[in-house]
Amino acid sequence: MADAKKLMYISPIGYSFLDDQIKYYILKYVENCTICATSLTKAPYHLEYLYYSALIAPELLNKIRQAEIDGFDAAIIGCFYDPFLYEAREMSNKLVVTAPCEASLSIAVKLGATFSIIVGRRKMIPYMRENVRKYGFESKLASFRSVELGVLDFQDKKDLAEERILREAERAVKEDGAEVVVLGCTKEFGFFQKVQDNLGVPVIDSMIAACKEAEYLVSCKNMLNWTTSKVGAYETPKDSEIRQWKLDKYFHIPMQ
Amino acid sequence: MADAKKLMYISPIGYSFLDDQIKYYILKYVENCTICATSLTKAPYHLEYLYYSALIAPELLNKIRQAEIDGFDAAIIGCFYDPFLYEAREMSNKLVVTAPCEASLSIAVKLGATFSIIVGRRKMIPYMRENVRKYGFESKLASFRSVELGVLDFQDKKDLAEERILREAERAVKEDGAEVVVLGCTKEFGFFQKVQDNLGVPVIDSMIAACKEAEYLVSCKNMLNWTTSKVGAYETPKDSEIRQWKLDKYFHIPMQ
Amino acid sequence: MADAKKLMYISPIGYSFLDDQIKYYILKYVENCTICATSLTKAPYHLEYLYYSALIAPELLNKIRQAEIDGFDAAIIGCFYDPFLYEAREMSNKLVVTAPCEASLSIAVKLGATFSIIVGRRKMIPYMRENVRKYGFESKLASFRSVELGVLDFQDKKDLAEERILREAERAVKEDGAEVVVLGCTKEFGFFQKVQDNLGVPVIDSMIAACKEAEYLVSCKNMLNWTTSKVGAYETPKDSEIRQWKLDKYFHIPMQ
Amino acid sequence: MADAKKLMYISPIGYSFLDDQIKYYILKYVENCTICATSLTKAPYHLEYLYYSALIAPELLNKIRQAEIDGFDAAIIGCFYDPFLYEAREMSNKLVVTAPCEASLSIAVKLGATFSIIVGRRKMIPYMRENVRKYGFESKLASFRSVELGVLDFQDKKDLAEERILREAERAVKEDGAEVVVLGCTKEFGFFQKVQDNLGVPVIDSMIAACKEAEYLVSCKNMLNWTTSKVGAYETPKDSEIRQWKLDKYFHIPMQ
Amino acid sequence: MADAKKLMYISPIGYSFLDDQIKYYILKYVENCTICATSLTKAPYHLEYLYYSALIAPELLNKIRQAEIDGFDAAIIGCFYDPFLYEAREMSNKLVVTAPCEASLSIAVKLGATFSIIVGRRKMIPYMRENVRKYGFESKLASFRSVELGVLDFQDKKDLAEERILREAERAVKEDGAEVVVLGCTKEFGFFQKVQDNLGVPVIDSMIAACKEAEYLVSCKNMLNWTTSKVGAYETPKDSEIRQWKLDKYFHIPMQ
Amino acid sequence: MADAKKLMYISPIGYSFLDDQIKYYILKYVENCTICATSLTKAPYHLEYLYYSALIAPELLNKIRQAEIDGFDAAIIGCFYDPFLYEAREMSNKLVVTAPCEASLSIAVKLGATFSIIVGRRKMIPYMRENVRKYGFESKLASFRSVELGVLDFQDKKDLAEERILREAERAVKEDGAEVVVLGCTKEFGFFQKVQDNLGVPVIDSMIAACKEAEYLVSCKNMLNWTTSKVGAYETPKDSEIRQWKLDKYFHIPMQ
Structure with missing residues (x-):
């Protein structure tokens, strides 16, 4: 039997007291994986603002x-904004990197013809809609629905x-024609089962979706050597250049 | 440890002498799965024509x-045309159904910013392009390239x-800007490794991609109960109706 | 004066008692055409399910x-799903093949800037929306409206x-901004005139729209030799291949 | 038998010596129609420039x-720019109005999966591409090809x-994957048959396409009362308003 | 300091009594510009109909x-329909030409992620929606809202x-998610400030937006020589051709 | 006369020896503005990698x-990647923030019907293409062309x-149909004039385009109070929250 897959789950926020809870939550839904759940040391408590997500870029990428x-x-x-997903794929070598929005939508469109995304606040919708469009799923989006909670x-x-x-x-299912519901914030974890049972449609927990996709992509990496293409958009910067400009010093970048 | 996942691979064509070879080929790339590889009894030898794929609809769906x-x-x-994928998801209950084009593109866009599809003949391109668009990945398509082989x-x-x-x-990589290559015919199996080694970019074997996705979706089904939504497009016809109209008799439909 | 155009209208369903009524209905709206209205022998009574439409593929294509x-x-x-329209165009030689959705939308966009489609049940919307998009008219679609009837x-x-x-x-006209109404099921025949009179907007009977388009394309065929292009997507399979693989026997395919 | 349909073909240019030739050319391809071919009195000799097409707006619309x-x-x-097509539909009452680009593309997409447009000069491409997009057929456009002739x-x-x-x-067929060729200028009349015979694909004469569509839409008008919707975009200005502002005087508008 | 920029504002309508008011209104919002506000002599009083806008083409272009x-x-x-904007850019040489819709949307998308357009009557929406799409901003459009006023x-x-x-x-802001409001008629001038103050979002006066953009593009012309490209779509017709065909006489075209 | 507009140009890179040259370069092309050109202290020498642009996020945003x-x-x-443009607009209050790609394309589409972007290396194209699409100008993009230079x-x-x-x-102009050329890297400054003179089409210097747009938007801010909408996507985080979580300390954020 294959070795356990080692997954690192990073909450890009500045408190750690949920890390253990998250770890055991994820473990319920993966097969033959180990989970390390971690968070950041110097970071806001949520990423409702794009500005906040920009601030944590260096530490997040260092962790990765x-x-x-x-x-x-x-x-x-x-984080459902998928912050720095492409940056992480560019920067890393063979590492699989996944994120909740991309992973959730990728599976949602296989379970139903349309989906709705339940977000915290209206403020988040435009940027997320842009991501939906970027990932190619705009024509399958039934609606965004906001619960107006932080x-x-x-x-x-x-x-x-x-x-x-x-x-x-x-409402998304009844009024907007959604066939699948996506919980559009990783902090909406723990709710999917009940909503799924109540509504009788698949309800995607985006934290878990990202972990399941990681599990799947690691399997593809291990067995097929399918890893991030390095000939174009995700070409990796050279370590020598990073050292030459002292970026490793300035940003405390872990170097091999 | 979880039970082995039982996957049924159906070649929607009228000869069976590759079935065993396909089975062992797939087995090299999946984890903890059993594979049954089968084919049809009354069917053309290839599906280059949409007409041929229409003919095999009843037997294919019966197999499923x-x-x-x-x-x-x-x-x-x-088959890379993904024939009757939505029909199969509609008709089945908890069964996972996957197909090569949808599965290949879904993973390709996570490995690179652009992809090209290598097809057999020019004739196939328009319909496949429509599928690329339907799945949402048109803006990531670098090109189709035809090898002009049956x-x-x-x-x-x-x-x-x-x-x-x-x-x-x-040419796709050098001239068209492709970062990932998709082999756009399931009969292009056995080639991906060499092309991948030669070009240094991920090369997707679409047969395997469909099996890997099946493995992943079965895991989601087993652990999260994420299965095809039945409230809209994929609502299943009632057995009683099928019996009332003797469809089971006319089409030899397996009934539970 | 030109010879009468011979049109074959096929209801892809398993009962024939409306065939005559349909024939005389169509005859009221065409010029210098003969109509043969027929249906299938082994088929469901409606095609609300994609699965049902897949089952009837061989008999439908044989009829064509x-x-x-x-x-x-x-x-x-x-049938407003336009089942196997492209397959039929590929398989046939000089025959004109039309279908209700393509034909209805093609004329609707010439009569108004926007249109709405009145469907039977919500279930049908996603697949039809995909067709609207495939035909290129998504940006002119005001809404789908369901009457929730089988x-x-x-x-x-x-x-x-x-x-x-x-x-x-x-509602489509008043609330959704539709300028033309399309009755999105061939079984909605017989209603267009009254709705048109009541609302004062063009109301497209999709059965008739498909027949009118057939009449028009036959005229183009006869006078201009404009027929289905055979150099790409609609290249026809060779009879010799069909015979070699015994598809004619297996599927009772009429051969010339 | 139905009355002959009366079609008025307007060349929006300032010379009339081709009118007769055009009339007899069209007559070869329509059924049971009478043709009046006319042109303008004060107009440029071609509409290569949008500016020229703007100048002739009042006289063209008066003719209509x-x-x-x-x-x-x-x-x-x-004219293949389809100048003032929507304006004419808005302004008229029950009159059918057609134009070459809209008509040609509408039939081209029924004859093949892709089409190319052969234009006179590169200058014309951007505006025509916009029209292709406006009509909804951009994803079926294989290419524009210019012959660099006035x-x-x-x-x-x-x-x-x-x-x-x-x-x-x-080249469009061999290199760009076109399955249908559209001659993208009404002055390219008289060539389609030979090109069609040589290439073995449908070649659309846009002048004739517009006339065939007119023939077809008149039939729909006569038999089904399907005429331009007047509830939205094509609402007609009131005669009283036109008179009140003396537009009839200023622009020599024919009033009923 | 640079010379004052000379802007000509043309109301494409047939009355002049607002010209002065418009001139002083614009002057409040531009820097170092002179304004000439003018209107047409033979024209309708509004352009609610595309037909009306076609009628005024020659005089409008002559003025330009x-x-x-x-x-x-x-x-x-x-006029918010932006009538003959491309024609004017084609016809002119170094002149900057701007129009309200293009200018308003261009700035709106820099001030917020979404915008709504407040129009006079529902009739205007389809054509304007087409313009929104043509300019590229469809995915940022929250809604059209009509006040149902002429x-x-x-x-x-x-x-x-x-x-x-x-x-x-x-309603646009609260219900449709608009972050910016565009007043979609130049005759909606004089209202933006109050609406802006009340709602706390940017409210674009389209008349002013077009003038501000003109001011900006003139600065680019003066300092960078960035003017309309003449190699393609906007190639200018030759004066000699205009004279040869007597267009200058027929249409009273001002010639240099 | 209005006060001079104060513009801050930030090169998001780690060397400052071009700052003065840039300042005087910009000054040639703006009116009644003061320019401060600055750069970062701890940063890579270029942003060819998304990873590099992520690293400099905090310092760049602090500067702003x-x-x-x-x-x-x-x-x-x-930087032509427009890094953190939306973040900056969200974070700031009344400050105008512009970036080269958005600004260049916004003006390019007013000068011609199509444009091409000249980039340094192929690697940069996919991400920039995504930006072109995000800004809405994909259908006007003639091509990307790479000079294969760092x-x-x-x-x-x-x-x-x-x-x-x-x-x-x-090549972009002759072969790809570009009517405007955009120099797709701010470090391509100093070249536009010669290329423009040689080719006879507008050539956009993206550094200057961003400054001209800033000049224009500041004028709109000053005279019309049109500033970033704060009701949705660009809602600003509260200073109190930033202080509560010590983000000001961790990231040396300047606080008012």
Whole structure:
């Protein structure tokens, strides 16, 4: 039997007290994987703002580099904005890198003809819609629905969150024609099962979707050597150049 | 450890002498799966014509229904036109159904920013281009390249086929800007490794891509209960209706 | 004066008792044509499911082949899903083949800047939307509106059907901005005149639209020799190949 | 038998010596129609420039209004830019109005999966491409090919024109994957048959395509009362308003 | 300091009594410009109909030609349909030509992720939507909202107009997700400030937007020599040809 | 006369010796503006890699915040990838923020019907193509052309760079149908004039285009109060939250 796949799940936020809970949550849904769930040291508590996600770029990417050095098979970027997904694929070598939005939509379109995304706040919709379009799935998007809750509320006010997610997911299915519901924030974890049971449609937990995709892509890497193409967009910068310009020093970049 | 996943690979063509070879080929690239490779009894030898693919619809779908009855986890439709993929998802219940084009493109866009598809003959391009567009990946398509060989030539004239695939794949990368190469016919199996080694870019064997995706979706089904949504496009016809109109008799449909 | 054009209208369903009614209905709206209205022998009573439409592929295509052998000028596929339209164009030689959705939208966009489609059930929308997109008219689509009636209800419960079609068509015009209404099921025949009179906008009967387009394309064929291009997507399989693989025997294919 | 359909073909240019030739040319390809071919009195000799087409707007639209008053069934705007097609549909009442580009593409996509357009000069391509996109057929466009001849050269230097059209049409089919060729200038009349015979693909004469479509739409008008929708984009201005502002005087508008 | 930029604002309508008011209105919002506000002599009072806009083509384009001859730096076409914008760019030489819709959307997408357009009547939406698509901004369009007022009502019934604009703009922001509001008629001038203050989002006065863009493009012309490209779509007709065909006489075209 | 507009041009790279040269270069092309040209302290020498652009996010955004605090009217992000443009607009208050790609394409589409972009290396194309699509101008893109030079080569090997830019720009115009040429790297400054003179088409210097757009948007801000909408995508994070999570400390964020 194959070796366990080593997955690194990174919450790109500045607190760690959910890391263990996340780890055991993920472990329930993967096969033959080990999970390391981690977070950042100097970071905001949520990434509702693009500005916040820009701030954490160096530390997030350092974590991902370190994961490759440490022998992880995959890194998962734990935010539905998919921050720095392409940057991470460009920077890394054989490491699989996945992210929640790309992974969730990729599976959603195989389970139904249309999907809706349940987001925290209206503010998030335009950028996410751009991502939906970038990934190619715009014509399958039934709607965005907002529960008008902050990211932190999902775990802090679970009952309220569940009630609103249920309500908006039901509207998405009944009024907007959604056949699959995507929970459009990794902090909406823990809710999918109940919504799925209530509505009778697949409900995608984006944290888990990203981990399942990582598991699958690692299998492709291990057995078929299908890894990020390096001839174009994802060509990797040379270590020598990084050292020459002291970027390793300035940004504390882990170097092999 | 989880039970082995039971995959049924169906070549929608009228000869069976490659079935065993296909089975062992697939087995090299999956983890913890059993493979049944089968083909049809009354069918053309290739599906270069849409008309041919229409003819085999009933037998193909019967095979898929039988697979679900027999306890398979997934059925894979072995033709890059993805014939009757949506029909099969609609008709089945919890069965995973995958197909080569959808599966290949889904992984290709995660490995590179652009891809090219190497097809047998120019004739196939328009319909496949429509599929690329339907799946949402048109803006990532670098080119189609044709080797001008019939489907049967891929295994009958392997040296010629390999030479031409190599040539066109190289042109796709060098001239068209492709970062990933997709072998756009399931009968192009057995070539990906060499082309991949020669060109240094991921080369997708579409037969294997469909099986890997099946493996992954079965895992999602087993662990998350994510299965085809039945509230809209993929609502399943009622058995009672099928019996009432004697469709089961007319078309020898396997009924549970 | 030119010879009468011979049109074959095929209801791809398993009952024939409406065939005569359909024939005389069509005859009211064409010029200098003869109509043969026929249906299938082994088929479901409606094609609400893609699966059903797949089952009838061989018999439908046999009917179309026979029509060409028998000297018909055109075959009309009588279902708004346009099942096997491209297959029929590929398989036939000089025969004109038309279908209701393609024909209806083609004329709708010349009569108004936007259109809405009135369908039977929500289930049908995603696949039809895909067709709208495939034909190129997505940006002119105002809305789909569902009357939530089964296909058979349109003729079985005419009063109810008319009431609902009127209601949804009116909403399409008033609320969705539709300038033309398309009745998105061939079984919605017999209603267009009243809806048109009531709403004051063109209302397209898709059965008739397909016949009118056939009449027009036959005229182009006869006078200009404009027939299906055979250099690419619609290249026809060789009879010799069909015979070699015994497809004619297996599928009772009419051969010339 | 139905009355002959009365078609008015308007060359929106300032010379009339081809009118008769055009009339008899069209008559060869229509059924049961009468043709009036006319042109303008104060106009440029070609419409290669958008500016030129703007100048002739009032006279062209007057001609179309007069056609409706005189009992014509249809007016055909004889320029592949389709100048003022929507304006004419808005302004007229029950009159059918067609134009070469819209008509040619509408039939081209039914005869093949892709088409190329052979234009006079590169200058014309961007605006025509915009029209292709506006009509919804961009994804079926194989290429534009320019013969680098002025509009007037098509009839003045027939041999040269034919040679170049043949050459570029062949390249479109062989190199660009075109399955249908559209002659993208009404002044390219008289060439389609030879190109069609030589290449073995349908070659659309856009002048004739517009007339055939007119014939077909008149039939729909007469038998089904399908005419331009007046509830939105094509709402007609009131005669009273036109008179109140003396537009009839200023622009010599024919009023009923 | 640079010379004042000379802008010519043309209301393509047949009354002049607002010209002065418009001139002083524009002057409040530009820097170092002189404004000439003019209108047409033989023209309708509004351009709600495409037909009306076609009628005024020659006089409008003459005014623009004259502006270039008279040494103006820019001409602004004062109607949100942007009538004859491309024609004017083609016909002129170094003159900057701008129009309200293009200019408004170009700035709107820099101020917010989405925008809505407030139009007079539903009738105008389809053509404007086509323009939005032509300019490339369709995916950023939140909605059209109609106040159901004629163009003339905006200045004749200011209170009613303001009330309705406020109401629909608010709905656009609250219900449709608009982040920027565009007043989609040049006659909606004078309202933007109040709506902007009330709603707290940028509200684009399209008349001013077109003037600001003209000011900006004139600066680019003066300092960088960035002017309309003459190698393709906007190639200018030769004066000699215009004279040869007496277009200058027929249409009273100002010639240099 | 209005106060001079204060523009801050930021080269997001780690050397400053071109800053002065850039400042005086820009000054030649703006009116009534002051320019501050600056660069970063800890940064790579070019941003050919997305990874590099991620690294400099915090310092770049700090510079932009500081610019707003210091009373600048606009900040210009000096890289054709437009890194963190939306983040900067979200984070800032009334500050205008522009970037070269968005600004260049916005003006290019007003000068011609099509444009080509001359880039340094093929590697950059996919991400830039995504930006072209995001901004809405994909249908006007004639081609990308690569000179296969590193970003630093543009100023280090000026002769070679000029020769290649000229060659590829000419091909873009002659072979690809480009009517406008965009120099797709801010380090391609200093070349536009010669290429423009040689080819006779507008050639956009993207550094200058971004500054001209800034000048224009500042004028709109000053005179019309048109500034970034704060109701949706660009809602600004609260200072209190930034302080609460010590982001100001961690990232040395300038706070007012």
